Amino acid sequence: MKRGTTRSAWLRGIIAGMLALQLAIGTWAGSVWAADASVNPQPADPAAAAPTRAQLDEALGALQASLANANPVSDWVALGLARSGKSVADRYLPQAAKSAGDGSLRLVTDYARLALAVNANGGDARKVGPNGLDLLGKIANFDKMTAQGPNAPAFALLALDAGNYPAPGSKDRWTKDALIQWLVDNRTADGGWSLVPGKSDVDITGIVLTALAPYYDKNAAVKAAVDSALGWLSGVQKPNGGFGSPESSESSVQVLLALTSLGIDPVQDARFLKNGKSALTRLMEFRQPNGQFAHLPGGKGDGLASLYALLGLTAVERWMDGLPGLYAGQPAGQQVQVTVTGPNGKLAEAAVNGRSGMELFVETVKRNHVPYEVVRDPQYGAYLTSVSSFKNGQFGGYDGWQYAVKRGGQWLAITQGLSAFVPQAGDQVFIYYGGTTALIHSIKVEPAAAREGQPIQVTIEKEVYDWDSGKADVSPAEEARVSLGGVSAVTDKEGKATLRDVPKGKHTLVVDGYRTGGAPAYVAVEQPYTVASYVKQVSVRVEGDQRTIAEGTARGGTALEALEAMLKAKQIGYEVKETSFGKYVSSIGGIQAGKFGGYDGWLFAVKDGGQCMVPAEGIGTFLLDDGQELVVYYGDNTKLAEPAAVTPQQPKPGQPVTVKVTYRDMNWETGKLQDPKPLAGVKVSAGGAAATTDADGNAKLSALPEGVHTVSITGYTDGKAPLVVRTVSKLTVAASYNDQNAVSVWAADSVRTARAAGILNGPADSLTAFQPKEAITRAEFVAALVRAIGLKPAAGSTFGDVSPKAWYAKEIEAAAKAGLVSGVAPGKFAPDAKLTREQAAQLLTKALKLTAATSTALVDGQQVSRGAMPAVQAVLDSGWMTAYEGKFAPKQSMTREQAAVVTVKVLLKPGIGKLGA
Incomplete structure (x- = not known):
């Protein structure tokens, strides 16, 4: 259909072809373009003013x-x-x-x-x-x-x-x-x-x-x-x-x-x-x-x-808006991060493209649906007058909308308006409401990667550009607010703030200077910061002034978390107080700090690999590691005993035993322990025998019977705190097998302990010969595992090939009833069959409920049965069994000395073994 003159229609056709539109009149019909007289009706006056x-x-x-x-x-x-x-x-x-x-x-x-x-x-x-x-x-x-x-x-x-x-x-x-x-x-x-x-x-x-x-x-x-x-x-x-x-x-x-x-x-x-x-x-x-x-x-x-x-x-x-023309284009792939902040918080942010700072701003606020106003001045060009509801000069001074740019980690000296600023890829543009607002020069966070429960110190520096010198003046940022994970603090005169109890997770560290009734003191900046989850498995003992109040295992990141977890599990009352120096325990089990009228109270120490240490920080912030022992004790000038030295080191039944008790004082100036000193006047007991240490710290015990004994060192006294924190250790007293010399060095202590504890003796429970290199049978290994865990023997006949009169019958039945074994076939256990290493791995995994967090590459991995591979990985990952030079040898029989090492680990494992407490 022709419109207007032939020439104009022809011109319009040329341009329309150039535009290559896929539009037609019909595409504009429907509800989107429904007629509505209220939509910007035509002005009646032909001389009406310009559109607003x-x-x-x-x-x-x-x-x-x-x-x-x-x-x-x-x-x-x-x-x-x-x-x-x-x-x-x-x-x-x-x-x-x-x-x-x-x-x-x-x-x-x-x-x-x-x-x-x-x-x-x-x-x-x-x-x-x-x-x-x-x-x-x-x-x-x-x-x-x-x-x-x-x-x-x-x-x-x-x-x-x-x-x-x-x-x-x-x-x-x-x-x-x-x-x-x-x-x-x-x-x-x-x-x-x-x-x-x-x-x-x-x-x-x-x-x-x-x-x-x-x-x-x-x-x-x-x-x-x-x-x-x-x-x-x-x-x-x-x-x-x-x-x-x-x-x-x-x-x-x-x-x-x-x-x-x-x-x-x-x-x-x-x-x-x-x-x-x-x-x-x-x-x-x-x-x-x-x-x-x-x-x-x-x-x-x-x-x-x-x-x-x-x-x-x-x-x-x-x-x-002071932007380049319609066809000015955008730098391809040049993303610039833009943040718009008002007098009391962030208004908009986006990663956008643009050829000017003003174009970046407009694109950002439009994406975030934030209203704004721009005025074009004939002399100064376009400038911001309002963003959201915040207008220039709203605090009565020269406050208003400003901008700053960080490039390559450094703030640029701004000498031009936002419309004239030409951004570069990687710039960070901050458009903010400010007055004499300073920029954040640096943010130092210690530690660089915090763990849950760890205090976080943030040090902030500000910078203000000195136009006379042409340089930025850098100084501590006082009264800057630092926020992380819902926790906030304000910096002191040195620009430092400490954040406590920041929860685990990926957070945004925010530094700002918002204040009531005035422009912000600082341009708000952000950076990511992660607080790692931190939960450890430890053993915990609570020692009172006259007795042990509780002991067991617990999970927690800090010493206080682990203590509280165990006390709650055992339903023991306690009280924790907080001061400017941090949290401390004021009462456990009804025993209040200051009971004896002095500086006595609840203290704590940590044992790691037998070495005891007194942390130089509070119980609420000290971070634990897996396998440590946390000792919370009531004390004053109470000593922490070193691991007891026993002579002879491998006593036999009937031999007298001397236990030497020492302690070390802490040199708080150097942060190191001093040389050991003898601890006199404390009680040492084991296996029914007891003695008091002399001036040299020695206590002589009469002959002890065969067994794995608990050596206890105590220093309870009336009317004051104990002389020493109760300390316990294991002492193995065992006779020798007649083939003791055939036992490998790496297995010798385990074979002695297995005999003394009665979990794995010689074949058929013989006390004469151990036969360390012989293959262990399924019955021997399962019986040893049941004894190490501490299951009670049970009567019954789950397996037809296990004679009720066999020495291992009740242990096998206990394992079956506990769901640790299911046999090799319905009603069949094969007690005399030799146990392979991969079968031992499967029994351990099922008994101890193991899973593998990591995977170990094995040279002979192809030899491991498909069904056994998860168990093999589980025992390797948790350290119950080992691979030698990358080989697990899955089809080889487990030797009796290897079985002794594994089952003694179970016996002494806290929370699992019979003697692991």
């Missing part, structure tokens, strides 16, 4: 909402939505990739259109589609560049500029300079440009002016050509502010694109005001009640005209 920012926002919002539903998304729709802050890159870029590879690109304007849209949506126009098509390279080497008149050179120049195409040199057919020169040389006689010879055309002149805009101040010939064309445009503007012959909304749009690209006020520049009306005012008069825009005056809503309106209104809003 709110009216522009509303008009743009309606256009965005409808165009966003287009499917597929055309190149120009994608460009318009992206530049207006409503990117559809997730839908558009895959389409663009397809277009780049399907052979549909023929004209230079096809390549330019695609390049502009890809760039606006964050893509790289140098590498598009499955084959990485270089659109800009294609444009720069296009042979028939001028076949479309000024259109192709103009859009080629726009695309090359948007994509920041480098100065290519002589190898390219069309450099930017060549395109500029061609456009300057091919004007019409009246100063503008046209597709056909004759008079200049508004639309084509607008397109060329938009392309030449970046070079206005750089090239004298361009300046002269642009000034001439602007004069012509001003002269052909209609009395109602519109453009075109016949007049159309699209012509007004092209003028608005040109003016805003050149930095000319599209609303108030006197050259483009007719009877008080601008091109923008006239464009808005084409808007229909349903939000569409008409092509011709008095016409109906039109899809192409509405798309043009999106581009034009977007260009005007970008100009109002």
Whole structure:
């Protein structure tokens, strides 16, 4: 259907073809464009004032909402939505990739259109589609560049500029300079440009002016050509502010694109005001009640005209915001992190692209739906006046919106406005409400990687730029608030703050200077910080002034956590108090600190590998390690005994035993223990025998029977705290087998302990010979495991091949009833079968409920049965069995001395073995 004159319809068809729109009038129907007289109705007065920012926002919002539903998304729709802050890159870029590879690109304007849209949506126009098509390279080497008149050179120049195409040199057919020169040389006689010879055309002149805009101040010939064309445009503007012959909304749009690209006020520049009306005012008069825009005056809503309106209104809003022109482009892949903070908190943040600081800001607040106001000053340019509800000067001084940039870890000295600032990839841009607000120079966190329950000290430095010296003054940041994981503290005069009880997890460490009734003292900054989960398995003893109150195993990160866990499990009352120095235990089991009227109270020590230490920090902060023993004791000047020295080291039944008790004082200045000293006057008992240490710390015990005895050292006294913390250790008294010399050195102690504890004797429980190198039977190993764990023997006949009269019968039955064994077949145990190492691993894993946290590579891993591999990995990971030179030897029989080592480990393991308490 024809619209207007034949010439104008032809021109519009050319431009529409260039745009390659996939829009049709029908796509604008439905609820999105339902007529509503309340939607920005036309002003009755033709001399109405220029549209307000709110009216522009509303008009743009309606256009965005409808165009966003287009499917597929055309190149120009994608460009318009992206530049207006409503990117559809997730839908558009895959389409663009397809277009780049399907052979549909023929004209230079096809390549330019695609390049502009890809760039606006964050893509790289140098590498598009499955084959990485270089659109800009294609444009720069296009042979028939001028076949479309000024259109192709103009859009080629726009695309090359948007994509920041480098100065290519002589190898390219069309450099930017060549395109500029061609456009300057091919004007019409009246100063503008046209597709056909004759008079200049508004639309084509607008397109060329938009392309030449970046070079206005750089090239004298361009300046002269642009000034001439602007004069012509001003002269052909209609009395109602519109453009075109016949007049159309699209012509007004092209003028608005040109003016805003050149930095000319599209609303108030006197050259483009007719009877008080601008091109923008006239464009808005084409808007229909349903939000569409008409092509011709008095016409109906039109899809192409509405798309043009999106581009034009977007260009005007970008100009109002101090942003580059519509086609200015974005640096491909140049993400900049932007944070916007108000007087009392963060307002918006995003990783965005942009060619100016103001563009980064606008993109960030739009993504976060935060309102803002920008004013363009004729002298100072665009600047922020309001973000969210916070306006400049709201605290009555020179406070207002400012910005700072961190590049390469250093703050830049800011000497230009936000609109003039050119960002670089990796920059961190902070837009903040401030007054004499300082920047955070450094944040030092100790420890660098904290564990749960560990105090965290943060040291902050600030910096203030001294314009006289040209340097930043760095000093401690006093009264900065530090927050981490819900815990906050304020820095002291040295810029230090201590955070306690920060929960485990990945947190954000925030440093800010927000304050009531004034601008922040510091620009808020953030950095990630992780507090690791820290829970350990330890043994715990609580020693009172006259007896042991409790002992057992517990889990906890700090000494206090482990203590509380055990006391709660045993339902023993306690009390913990907190002072400025930290937490301390004031009562356990009804025994209050200060019971004897002095400095007596609840203290703690930690044993690790037999070595006892008194930590130089409180019980609430001391971090434990797996396998340690925590001793909480009531004391005053109470000593901590060293591991007792026994003579002879391997006593036999009937031999007298001497136990030497020593202790070490702590040198708190050096942080080291002093040399051992004898501890006199304390009681030593074992196996029913007892003695008191002499001046040399020696206690002589009468002959002890065979067994694994507990040696107890105590120093209880009436009316005061104990002389020594109760200390216990194991002492093995055992006779020798007649083949003792055949036992390997690494197994000797375990064989003696196994005999003394009665868990694994010689074959058939013989006390004469041990036969260490012989293979252990299934019955012997299971019986030893049952005894080591401490299961009570049981009567019964689960397995038909286990005689009730056999020495191992009750142990096998106990294991069956406890679910530790299930036999080799229904009702069959095979007690006399030799036990392989992988079978031993399976029995241990089931009995001790083991799992593997890590996997060990084995040289002979292929030999391990598939069903046994999880058990083999479990016993290796937990240390119950070992591989020799990377070999586990799964099919070899376990020897009796190997079995002694394993079962004694079980016997003495806290929380598992019979003697592990």
